[in-house]
Amino acid sequence: MEHIRTPKVENVRMIDRLTRRKSSVGTLYLSSTHTIFVENSEARKETWVLHSLIYNVERLPTNSSGSPLIIRCKNFHVYRLLIPQEKDCLDVLASLTRLSRPERYGELFCFSFNPNLDKELREKAWGFINLKAEFSRMGIPCNLWHVTAANHEYRLCDTYPSELFVPKSASPAVIVGSAKFRSRGRLPVLSYFHRDTSPNLFIASICRSSQPLTGFSARSSDDEQMLQAIMKSNPVSEFMYVVDTRPKLNAMANRAAGKGYENEDHYTNIKLQFIGIENIHVMRNSQQKLIDVGELAAPSMSDFLWGLENSGWLKHIKAVLDAGVFIAKAVAEDGVSVLVHCSDGWDRTAQACSVASVLLDPYYRTIKGLMVLIEKDWVSFGHKFSHRYAHLDGDPKEVSPVMDQFLECVWQLMQQFPCAFEFNERFLIQLHTHIYSCQNGNFIGNCQKERRDLRLQERTHSLWPHLWENRAEYTNPLYRTDHSQTQGVLKPLTTAYCFKFWKGMYGRAEKSVASHQSPADCLNAVREESQQLEEELSSHQEVPRETDAGQGIHMHA
């Protein structure tokens, strides 16, 4: 509370940019976690803005009607306020600037967020997603893959989970040697195991790692054996792909720093493939340009399309999707295992592996499945959430919309396959908000070790059960488990015209009061009603029987 200079400002005007007639007057309250705007109108409508979601606060020059203040959020909501007194505006600006940039983990909202759950329920909630169960769903451990204790207490790699799945044929020495030859010790380990049910019976896998420390000529026989072991654990295939998701030039430049990519002459039976996803700095700039396009005041059609092109955003989304498509095709159609890496193996690698998994496995297209996938490929494998999503006031160069791009790839797929996903757009947007909001402990910190050290499971709540309880809200009415799109591998088109501007995400600056004609809501309502009718019908059928038998109906009511 020490950062709040003025906890309450009256006669503040909240401006709707498109329809000025709709702006409303009310009172602005600042709490330690939220800024709340309460309209003076009879409805006393409240708008809550979470401080940890604030991206920046901008004050425009004071004019005759007051001091304008623009609050931009990390989920692309924009609030425009007009504060009568300049002094109040400056106070609010100073408070929000400080409150939106916590300096220590302890200041984060998740540590004060208290949804009134008892201890037992909270602990149970943290067990809602179980990665061991997920690997066993894939059929792991099996005769080819097993869990290794090599990373117990994060001895081998402090950004990896403590439990790693590796080929059975890889000896402890090979595992340790391979880790030594990989950037930050991120050795090749299993990410996804594809058990084919078709007559092919492919058992190809997707593994992930960081770049090898090749420099210009170095090699490691352990690392070479590790890849050999991965390839051999897919008995039907004679080679494996190494997908380097970076542009080739970037990969080559890394050699000067003692890193690089696999030399095809040193590794037997690998095929190296570069995909060309740009680095986090390019992506950050691209997204900023895209946000600017969304914020243009009265753009012409050409301004908009030119801005969209100029941002390069959709081109980058296509690159990520292309990576996923390449991997999924190798695994499902050719039955070839793939090792995916970029530089550190926690951004582009996570994107490529998880997009490929969504394409390959219908499970990841369900509500629970997507949670599991994010927990596995992102949270457990050390995607640096707190750095990338600026949870703490830190190096702005570490910030980048990596997860945004993954979620958008899923959204683009939903546009092409409207019946293939159990969840709807709202679910993706909700996930996006929570990745930034710091309301729950799930995405705090940068790796499993850090989360353990922060004792997050004891001090914060898990997001997943909360989303699960509200899953009705996130359900796609067109999803059916028996639908042709639902089953099997998705083969999306990646023609340029398939990629659309995600208005639901980036067009939110435009949206004022929620008013909508949503076909999905309408269909959901129709579905629910059908179910109710069905239940009514069956209960009607039951009643006479019970009456005949002379039983008390009330007991069943």
Add this chain to the structure above:
Amino acid sequence: MELSEHIKTANVEDVTLRRPFHPALRGTLCVTSHHLLFSDRKDEASWQLLILLKNIDAIEKSVENLFGYPRAMGSSGTITIKCKDLLVLQLEIPGMEECLNIASSIEALSSLESVTEMYPFFYRPSHLTLNGPWGLSSTEQYYKQTERLWDRWRVSTVNSDYSVCPSYPSAVIVPREVDDDKLIRSARFRQGGRFPVLSYCHHRNGMVIMRSSQPLTGANKKRCKEDELLLQAVIDGSELGYIIDLRSAQQAQQARMTGGGFESKSFYSHWKRIHRHHERGKIVQESLIKLVEACSDPSHSVDRWLSKLENSKWLSHVHSALSTAGLVVECVERDGHSVLVHGSEGTDNTLLVSSLAQLILDPASRTVTGFLCLLEREWIQAGHPFQQRCAHSAYSHARLKQECPIFLLLLDCVWQVWRQFPLALEFSEALLLRLAQEVYASNYGTFLCNSEQERCAAGVKENTHCLFQSLLRPDIEEQYLNPLYEPTDLAIWPSVHPQSLQLWTGLFLRWTEYAQNMEEAREEVWSIVKEHHEQAGPDRTNNTLSTHCDTLTPFENLMDELTIL
């Protein structure tokens, strides 16, 4: 010359047909006076493709072995057929001579100029009779239905012999106090005689949308008292009306040099003029050509695609049309004023804007019947020159004359409205797609000719079938219904923010893989709704959906989770 004389080779065997996303087929190709018929060789359950020759926009031929090898040596040719509905087909025809003959027949027969030689005059399906009603409504009927008009408006038959305005229908609605003589004088003062007539009367407040062509003020600033009186009579006691001029102020000024012009403030003191620039004619046609070209190359990078999409300007035209229609609606519905819309000739953008405004304002025009009536009144009877505008589509190599896809632009704008308000229209995208096809090539006479006068002279009503009548047959209409339809009385203001407007993939990517998944989704929607109807039973069908009625607020972007529906 008889049509059949154009046909030198009527039949070719062993032809290979290639279509996008289908395996190649071998079969027999026939050319008739109006059709290209391909049937695959299997005797039972044979598959046939029947294409109206009029649907063919361009053909390209390439012949191999031109050096006179005998046919047995395998001389053959390939004809690429590009249709006005944007489908592209390839036919591999054995025999060079056959190939060239077929190509020349197609070229000659696909560009017939005489209306009475066209297929609608020969289309005689067994389930339709020629004596049935033709068309859905008339000026008189519209007048009778619209009680609000009876007091101050009348039906004038001053144009009954089409001498006052050749492109107007025989009956028009005008202010009661303006007699026919005044109309004749006003007509002389308007380009093509298109004097201001009533297009729509708003059910809520009685305000009207008028349309006309530009006044012929010329360089000397001529005036016409009768024209001024006519417009004065439109607004009656109310103090103000708006003229929405679909040209920029500068263009309107320039028009004076060629005899056209605009209503000056000093002579039309109660009318406020607003200029909105709209592209027309060749520029819009070229937009279509560029857009279709961009869509037909899947190898473009994202940057190149966006740049081509922008460069085509097609979405800019959609944007302008919807924005100006929104402006008209704002004047009529929100500010309570009457509006006169015109550009130059008053046969293209004028109709586009006035009909879109009606769709936004008037719930009656959002039903299948209502929408078709709107098209009939505002486009067919109002004299949009369909024959000239739709002579060619996006592929033609012919030199462009008066082609312009304004009607396609209307359908695109309606699609944008439907996408933003997926529950508000009774019809579905399928109807728009059907119309987009029919307007370029049809079995029916509805879109023939350029005006009612021409249709009358050619005997269209007596000798062809009416498309709109046929679309409304219950078994047919069902295909075009929107399963989510939920009528609303409110105006449906589309967002015209560029990010709310999208490429109409259903039309422009119709023949790509992209369309297939969308089709599945559409079927899924239907099955959910049908299942519900079966469970709810006939009595309860309607009241469920209506519980989800929303208030429709202007300029608010809508949730579009399922943009494809």
